[in-house]
Amino acid sequence: MDLSSRNTFGMKVHCRLFVEITEESDLPELDFDSLPQPVFVMGGGSNLLFTGDFPGTVLHVAIDSFPAADGSRKLRLGAGVVFDDFCAWASAEDLWGPENLSLIPGEVGASAVQNIGAYGVEAKDIIETVHAWDRQERRFVDIPAADCGYGYRTSRFKTEWKGRFIITAVTFRLSRTPRPKLDYGGVRKALEARLAAFGTEISDDSLTPRAIRGTIIGIRRQKLPDPDEIGSAGSFFKNPVISKEHFEKIVATARQDNGPGYEVPHYEVGDEIKVPAAWMIEQCGFKGERLGGAQVYPQQPLVLVNATGRAVPEDVLALRDRIIRKIERKYGITLHCEVETV
Ligand SMILES: Cc1cc2nc3c(=O)[nH]c(=O)nc-3n(C[C@H](O)[C@H](O)[C@H](O)COP(=O)(O)OP(=O)(O)OC[C@H]3O[C@@H](n4cnc5c(N)ncnc54)[C@H](O)[C@@H]3O)c2cc1C
Numbered sequence: 001m002d003l004s005s006r007n008t009f010g011m012k013v014h015c016r017l018f019v020e021i022t023e024e025s026d027l028p029e030l031d032f033d034s035l036p037q038p039v040f041v042m043g044g045g046s047n048l049l050f051t052g053d054f055p056g057t058v059l060h061v062a063i064d065s066f067p068a069a070d071g072s073r074k075l076r077l078g079a080g081v082v083f084d085d086f087c088a089w090a091s092a093e094d095l096w097g098p099e100n101l102s103l104i105p106g107e108v109g110a111s112a113v114q115n116i117g118a119y120g121v122e123a124k125d126i127i128e129t130v131h132a133w134d135r136q137e138r139r140f141v142d143i144p145a146a147d148c149g150y151g152y153r154t155s156r157f158k159t160e161w162k163g164r165f166i167i168t169a170v171t172f173r174l175s176r177t178p179r180p181k182l183d184y185g186g187v188r189k190a191l192e193a194r195l196a197a198f199g200t201e202i203s204d205d206s207l208t209p210r211a212i213r214g215t216i217i218g219i220r221r222q223k224l225p226d227p228d229e230i231g232s233a234g235s236f237f238k239n240p241v242i243s244k245e246h247f248e249k250i251v252a253t254a255r256q257d258n259g260p261g262y263e264v265p266h267y268e269v270g271d272e273i274k275v276p277a278a279w280m281i282e283q284c285g286f287k288g289e290r291l292g293g294a295q296v297y298p299q300q301p302l303v304l305v306n307a308t309g310r311a312v313p314e315d316v317l318a319l320r321d322r323i324i325r326k327i328e329r330k331y332g333i334t335l336h337c338e339v340e341t342v
Helices: 083-092 108-114 187-197 209-223 244-258 277-283 313-331
Strands: 015-021 039-042 054-061 074-078 127-134 139-144 165-173 231-235 267-269 272-274 294-296 303-306
Touching (some): 083 209, 108 127, 108 165, 139 165, 187 209, 277 313
Antiparallel strands (some): 074 165, 127 165, 267 272
């Protein structure tokens, strides 16, 4: 089966068998051992880089149940629901929770694997329970978010539980009480500008999930490639978190390069410092860099794109390695990939 249209990087790869399930009850029936191995569970394919043809089975959970709101603020969505459809629905219903996560590609099931995050909000902030088929115990389980080991773009589903659970649904907790998160990545400024265009300013009346969703969509459209137009898997690297001593060394290097008084962008995370990988990539001169069909996206250097539409996995991997090596040499930091290679 051709997977070209099922991975947002647009890699032209095949898998031996593609299985799609549309009902929870399909899972106990499925004889995994009889399928071509290995079995890989896939969502919308927006965080993956296939490095070649996949020799086994790709399983997609296409359960797209989206119940009508019952006023309980809790919503159980099928794993195959498009995550942004959920964001759009919540905003339209005036429910707070996922608005800052608007326009992140992919499906509900993967959101609970990845702990997707953007603009100061992570999926873990609104996930109540993850419902899954446990391949090991051969039974359905309900896993409370507190047991999922959520961290920055990670969870137990990506580490010690890798391959064990097939997520069939996720229950989210929403709120009628305003919970705006504006102090990250220029959201407040962009919202103010958006409201000013309508002759208003931030107030209890103007601050709605819908207004924030619209603002986030505007910011993302400026910075990120639209997967329908340019292939990518979003941020290719994670932002590294380093010690304060290490950060001081980076500041010294940056001031040698850019002059005294230069400010290195960073966020404090407890006792440590998060440095934007995009900044390092840009400082190393990679903005817009091409290798074969792959490119460092000029508007957001954290994203590697399939610039020609004909990039092969080797182009992306070679560009990735070139970036990692140079940043290691210059800053003593090894970047880790957010995108999963399959
Ligand atoms: C343009 C662009 C922008 C992006 N922006 C962001 C962003 O702002 N923030 C962010 O966090 N991410 C971002 N991403 C990355 C991506 O959208 C997320 O990681 C998303 O959650 C992936 O969802 P998916 O359904 O495509 O999962 P896939 O890429 O298909 O799979 C991701 C992982 O989840 C597992 N998985 C998927 N479904 C299931 C299931 N039902 N059961 C068990 N395991 C499963 C897969 O095995 C894999 O390990 C972006 C991607 C693109 C292309």
